[in-house]
Amino acid sequence: MKRIVLPIISLFMLGCGNDPLPKPKGYLRLEYPVAEYKKVTSSLPFTFDKNSVLASTSRIKSSGNVKGLDVKYPSLKATIYLSYKKVTDVNLDSLLRDAQNLTQKHTMKADEITYEPFENPKEKVYGMLYEVGGDAASQSQFYVTDSTKHFLSGSLYFYAKPNYDSIYPASEYLKKDIKRLMESIRWDKN
Numbered sequence: 001m002k003r004i005v006l007p008i009i010s011l012f013m014l015g016c017g018n019d020p021l022p023k024p025k026g027y028l029r030l031e032y033p034v035a036e037y038k039k040v041t042s043s044l045p046f047t048f049d050k051n052s053v054l055a056s057t058s059r060i061k062s063s064g065n066v067k068g069l070d071v072k073y074p075s076l077k078a079t080i081y082l083s084y085k086k087v088t089d090v091n092l093d094s095l096l097r098d099a100q101n102l103t104q105k106h107t108m109k110a111d112e113i114t115y116e117p118f119e120n121p122k123e124k125v126y127g128m129l130y131e132v133g134g135d136a137a138s139q140s141q142f143y144v145t146d147s148t149k150h151f152l153s154g155s156l157y158f159y160a161k162p163n164y165d166s167i168y169p170a171s172e173y174l175k176k177d178i179k180r181l182m183e184s185i186r187w188d189k190n
Contacts, residue, residue, distance in 0.1 A: 024164040030169045049184035077159040078168045099143040103130040139171040
């Protein structure tokens with residue numbers, strides 16, 4: 001018995017001799033390339049600039065009166081989903097309400113929702129950018145319209161469980177791309 005107890009007590013005494021040292025905090029060092037923008041033209045009635053360094057666009061999808069285009073960021077595991085609808089005499093209010101309601105659906109998980117109005121009267125582009133803070137599924141949503149013919153909405157989604165602290169750096173990087181997209185929208189004159 002002494003042969004077993006004595007080595008065990010010795011191990012406890014040797015193992016507990018040093019004061020514990022706190023480990024230094026580690027932070028992610030995420031670096032993203034400087035964005036280079038390139039004009040995207042398609043069969044949709046508008047053009048816009050996208051980040052040519054990280055983003056790619058997929059083919060246009062149609063479903064009824066909605067046409068969609070995805071701007072994918074594979075290295076960031078994110079996609080900006082764009083949906084285009086023609087404005088008619090009766091649907092502008094419902095399109096605006098739907099875009100705003102989509103953002104409000106995130107209030108259960110969001111810590112905050114901020115909005116930033118956007119206006120480019122020269123190009124007849126008006127809209128709103130919503131930023132959703134917290135563990136919501138979509139970190140940014142926006143819409144732009146000319147109020148007479150065109151309505152474009154977009155949402156940013158990551159291919160990961162929403163953890164705000166983890167996706168925040170990528171979300172901030174992509175927010176710049178979304179703002180550039182909104183600023184560069186040019187409606188076809190037809």
